[in-house]
Amino acid sequence: MTDKTEAEDTITNTASRSAPSRLGRPPGERLPGPKTNVCSRSYFVVVMVFFHVYIINVIVLLLYVHYSSGQEDSRPDSPRHAPTSDKQNAQSPRPPSKAPLPRHIFLPRIEGIRVGHVQKLSLVPGKVHEMRTLSLKPLLFEIPGFLSEDECRIVMQLAQLKGLMESQLMVQDGQEELAKELSLSPEEIFNLLDINQDGQLQLHEVYILTHSRVRDGIWLTPENLQEIYVGLNADKDENGKKSRGKFNLIYHDESQLVRNSRHTWLYQGKGAHQVLQDIKTRVTRLTRLPSKLVDLSEPLQVVRYEQGGHYHAHHDSGPFYPETACTHTRLAANASTPFETSCRYITVLFYLNSVDGGGETAFPVADNRTFDEVSLIQNDVDLMDTRRNCDKSNLRVKPTKGKAVFWYNYLSDGKGWVGEQDEYALHGGCVVTHGTKWVANKWINIDPDYQRQARFEQLVGRVVTSQPKWLWVRSQLL
């Protein structure tokens, strides 16, 4: 070939230079004949084609990475659904927009089959756990030996090291301070409850009172309520003073607390004691939920009851209405909502020791045919009273070291997400008659409002690079 281009020349030269010894030719010597030129030209074309394709691929890839990360940074909600202005892009972090996020998670729910059904689980290498269905309403299971003896001991020791505080249900530090600062007299407290200020507590006010026993950390027995109510109505001249006196007694009696225990919180994320991280991993396997949901849930709560300690029946989660916000996702709530509740989809309760006497976990209405709130208190028998009426509960779980029980506090919405609160999930800790009782709670928080949960995850995902994963600066949950 005589009309060979400069490029071809370069290629043939390069080719000949690159393999002198194998071909047994001195460096710089050209391959003879036209066949060689044809070969080198096609070789050149093939190489160039590959080279260009490769370069184009790299450019396309770089452009894709550039644009997709830019979109994520600048659009907190959805790259496809929520285009934002440049001004918004300059601010970080920005409030979540209302654009709906596509659903990509469907929550698995373990089937109970029937009461007594046993399923084998592989949660830790070399060990098989057995999970037994305890009730279908609520969906409740027990797993003996979920924690080893060492794990129980370490969790209790870590809790002691951290220090346990008085569990005054729903009375937050700030409120205690506030109450002290206000130094309310029993009369003033009475007036606070007497909504219509007519000097009497009407049925609906008593109702609020009975329900506010959970809110205010005070437990009122049916007799107490009756005394207040009947007393007020019986003698119109005297009733005010009489009832207020009784109210005084009730309000200051410590044994009337909704809960009589001490507790602390143990962080389970990176850097935490290995046992705590292992427990979190095991819970993720047990519940089959995406690990992100478990990671973003509350820390482990460790509780210690002394002899005489109890926890009256309660729900770990509140009911959910459109205007209710979940405590854990309030960061992602668009507007301030009038009600806030803890949204604990699942409770995993671990028994860290075997209790000498009492201390069972009672489920007063488990597997009842129907749920009837009114029948919880009948003929002076208050099924929610775990100091007196645990023996009348439908189901009681004995605290045995290492055992875990877990249940769903919400029903499914039938579409793979969280539905309504399960009223049958009512439970409490029976009074400890001998010794002490140690338990730990792992709650898995999921917002029944999918959009809010997804926005919360997005927001937290962006903040965690510089801050600890757990954003409950001061938990309101007990």
Ligand SMILES: O=C(O)CCC(=O)C(=O)O
């Ligand atoms: O102590 C128990 O058995 C129950 C504890 C409990 O329900 C709770 O801590 O929320």
Ligand SMILES: [Fe+2]
């Ligand atoms: Fe509970």
